[in-house]
Amino acid sequence: MWKFIKDIVLSVLINAGILYVLSSARFGIIITAKAELFQVFLLLGGIFWIVNFGLKRLLHIVSFPLKLLTLGLFGMVINVGVLYFFQWLINTRFAEFAQVEFSPEWIKLLILSFVISFAYTLLSKLLK
Incomplete structure (x- = not known):
């Protein structure tokens, strides 16, 4: 039971970190926080974990x-x-905390989805 909870918390923290780094680098994703930065990215990491x-x-x-x-x-x-879907969910249901914008270019989104998947897999293997 504790391992399951530890895995969830670790996944949320990894997702929050990935979203923070990618939004700071301005590579295809812009996150505008409307509350305290740490809380916003924890919320986004949790929602991103649930969606994934x-x-x-x-x-x-x-x-x-x-x-x-294919x-x-x-x-x-x-x-x-x-x-x-993550962008729509944040911008409609959690708009008072943050605003998420993705690049309109498909190739950047494909690269972004690959980077997120790769970084999550790598970090989860290293930290577990």
């Missing part, structure tokens, strides 16, 4: 035949769609 844990896994399972036909390339489209 729930929605992204469900979409990958449902679209498995399509991913098989040799996995459809997975990148799902990742970009999840990023857009």
Whole structure:
């Protein structure tokens, strides 16, 4: 039980750190915090974890035949769609805390989704 809670907290912190670094570098994502910076990024990291844990896994399972036909390339489209859903969720439901904007260029979003996935995988392996 404690390992599960530790994994969730670690995942939220990793997501918050990745979002902070990428928004500070202004690479395809701009996050405007309307509250204390640490609290905003913890909230965004938690929401990003929930979206990735729930929605992204469900979409990958449902679209498995399509991913098989496209040799996995459809997975990148799902990742970009999840990023857009995350942006919509933050900007509509949590607008009093933060505003999230992504680059309108698809190639930057594809690279951003790859960087987020790679950084999360690398950091979670190193820290566990």
